[in-house]
Amino acid sequence: MTTMTAGGLPVDGATLHYQVRGQGPLLLLIPGGTGGAAAFDEIADGLAAEYTVATYDPRGLGRSTLDDPEAEQHVAEHAGDALRLLDLLSPDRPARVFGTSSGAIAALHLLTARPERVARLVAHEPPVVEVLPDAAEHRALIARVRETFRTQGLMPAMAVFAAGLKKDGDAAEPKTEPELRLPPQAAARAEQTMAGLPYFVGRIVPSFMSYxxxxxRLGELTDRLVLACGEDSRGELPYRPAALLAERFGTPLLHFPGGHTGLTTHPAEFGERLAEALRA
Structure with a gap:
């Protein structure tokens, strides 16, 4: 196994816990949801054969603590955290970046704000629903999630959120395909995932999906932007923004194995596809 070092980086309003393994040009992996650095455990060692791989817990999740636990969250602030890590770990040359889901939203902001710091960005299913023609419907979904969370609690709000992400006409029940039988390491992260859900639903979802x-500017930076989706996500809400942007920019849409959580359900194949995308 590749040797890993860990550190803490003070940033405005928080302290980021980060991990570094491997050597070579920097590759920063930005997680989505509540996964944190551990979401990349099953692909980071493989990527570390070519890169210095940095992973971290976004502010407010896992071991990255907030100075004010009740602070509102903003995409620009999370992108700024990623920039601070780039400046710390690769101060003299631009880095490769991968972001998934909410992490991909932060990565898109990083690219538009500081493009000179990003050599290549692979953005996997960023749910930037404001680019969609039916954005008003998704604003209403976010409002329903917030109100349900306020009045009924976490799990009812999660149910509303999950139903809103599905394809039109899909049943609300969870899928039972084999891809959702999680690898042991992923199953072991369930406790951390549950612990972070109130913060994610209450503060990340409303802010990030309103971004x-x-x-x-993204259209001017397509030479270093790879928009990506899951093979099994077609038609679902997280798939649509990246697909629309790729079509608008006239660029290929890269497909990863699995659905929105393909990193968890198909880690080996996902890591291989990411390595290919970073080399291209």
Missing amino acids: APDVR
């Missing part, structure tokens, strides 16, 4: 990216 409108600078589409014009």
Whole structure:
């Protein structure tokens, strides 16, 4: 196994817990949801054969503590955290970046705000629903999630959120395909995932899914932007923004194995596809 070192980075309003393994040009992996650095445990060692791989817990999740636990969260602030890590670990040359889900939203903001610091970005299913023609419907979904969380609690809010992400006409029940039989390491992370859900639903979802990216600026940066989706996500809400942007920019849409959580359900194949995308 590749040797890993860990550190703590003070940033404005928080302290980030990060991990570094491997050597070579920097690759920063930005997780989505509540996964934190551990979400990349099953692919980071393989990538560390080519890169210095940095993973971290986003502020407010896992071991990255907030100075004010009740602080509101903002995409620009999370992108700034990623920039601080780039400046710490690769101060003299731009880095490769991978982000998934909410982490991909932060990564898109990083790219538009500081493009000179990003050599290549692979953005996997960023749910930037404001770019969609039916964005108003998704604003209503976010409002329903917030109100349900406030009045009924976490699990009812999660049910509303999950139903809103599905394809039109899909039943609300969870899928039972084999891909959702999680690998042992992923199953062991369930406790951390549950612990972070109130913060994610209450503060990350409303802020991040209300974020409108600078589409014009992204269109000027397609030489270093790879938009990606899951093979099994077609038609679902997290798939649609990246697909729409790729079509608008006239760039290929890269497909990863699995669905929105393909990193968890298909880690080996996901890591291989990411390595290919970073080399291209």
